């Protein structure tokens with residue numbers, strides 16, 4: 024088998040820029056693919072954080088007029104990351120988030136910013152940037168969706184194209200008057216092209232025009248073909264069923280390793296599990312909770328959005344005293360939920376603690392110190408926090424949705440009897456069922472042998488990128504062989 028080259032196209036990448044799980048995937052998958060003889064270079068926008076982190080940067084392509092300004096593409100490195108950086112100051116050199124400004128609203132020129140990303144990806148795909156000729160261009164989410172469109176309307180021979188859906192809820196739809204500026208041929212504004220209900224749909228274009236579609240779990244790959252989870256794109260996805268594969272995410276097991284993690288109070292392994300207690304106490308102290316070792320300490324590490332279902336938890340916090348549990352929540356997002364959890368911490372001091380914000384250290388400490396991690400998502404393409412939790416011995420209590428259902432074995436009576444449970448799943452996703460799951464967890468918590476078994480099963484589950492990387496490598500090879 025010969026080595027293959029892939030251009031990954033990502034709007035964020037860990038550890039340089041991250042708003043969510045896509046960044047983790049874009050950051051970790053390339054290294055895992057090296058073991059499969061697949062070399063990945065990743066095209067990312069030249070946000071200030073990216074420009075500050077790169078070294079050995081060499082210009083490989085110039086674009087004097089890229090959506091209203093001068094741009095260039097740099098081949099650069101940041102630690103282990105092999106990058107193409109789209110250095111377009113008029114589009115990306117600004118304070119604020121990758122997609123939203125400091126006022127929390129979408130950047131008004133997102134259509135141009137991410138068309139520039141897609142167009143640049145296509146040029147690199149055609150071999151126009153130095154000596155890197157990818158066999159496959161692999162786009163992530165709507166922000167990279169137009170890459171496949173630019174390549175599709177190209178007369179030169181092109182590489183294979185793959186798009187991965189991390190979250191179908193974000194689709195990148197823009198008014199039709201954006202279309203003339205995109206530089207696509209007129210026939211592209213068509214239902215068989217980038218047009219979507221009279222608008223330009225970046226994700227729609229990617230889903231329709233890529234050779235292959237992947238999403239981040241087999242269950243989500245099924246769910247999105249039905250109206251309930253299809254977000255309006257289920258018809259298109261049904262039509263493209265044969266092109267869809269679900270490949271579970273992994274996590275970077277070097278970054279997430281309780282044995283060596285420098286961000287936690289005390290390192291431990293399954294063999295030295297008693298040491299984990301030190302992390303529980305540290306976490307309780309961090310969040311101003313009573314340092315009660317008998318309490319079931321439940322953690323949350325999440326964005327606060329409707330998807331994540333944490334409003335259901337907020338509405339049912341009276342379950343905690345009933346089951347002798349405490350809660351630590353590290354989260355940010357929806358202002359009303361932020362305020363709600365702040366108020367809950369004030370109302371139940373010593374039992375509920377909330378850190379509103381984004382904090383790597385506290386995320387690691389929560390995984391290391393909490394006894395359980397609750398994830399009541401209404402939908403979840405894969406989910407990464409349950410994988411981290413399992414690696415750290417925090418038992419996931421999660422909605423039976425998407426990748427949560429694929430990665431957690433529910434500790435029901437039969438599973439307990441055969442010793443295979445690794446967490447708790449509940450459905451439907453309602454406050455009542457969430458409470459029932461928390462009560463079930465509390466009943467297991469007071470059975471030390473059963474709980475220890477759950478921890479052992481969780482911590483020995485393979486949550487690494489090894490198997491997912493092999494699946495991506497096979498997908499790339501199959502695609503190349505077919506073309």
Ligand SMILES: Nc1ncnc2c1ncn2[C@@H]1O[C@H](COP(=O)(O)OP(=O)(O)O[C@H]2O[C@H](CO)[C@@H](O)[C@H](O)[C@H]2O)[C@@H](O)[C@H]1O
Nearest residue numbers: 043044045189325326353354380381382386404405406407
């Ligand atoms: N307040 C906070 N402080 C510190 N860290 C925080 C944090 N809030 C979240 N995180 C971290 O951000 C990441 C979130 O990843 P998820 O997979 O859970 O969700 P997300 O919905 O962003 O990703 C989407 O893409 C990913 C990747 O494919 C899918 O797994 C997922 O289902 C899909 O919704 C995790 O690494 C988590 O630890």
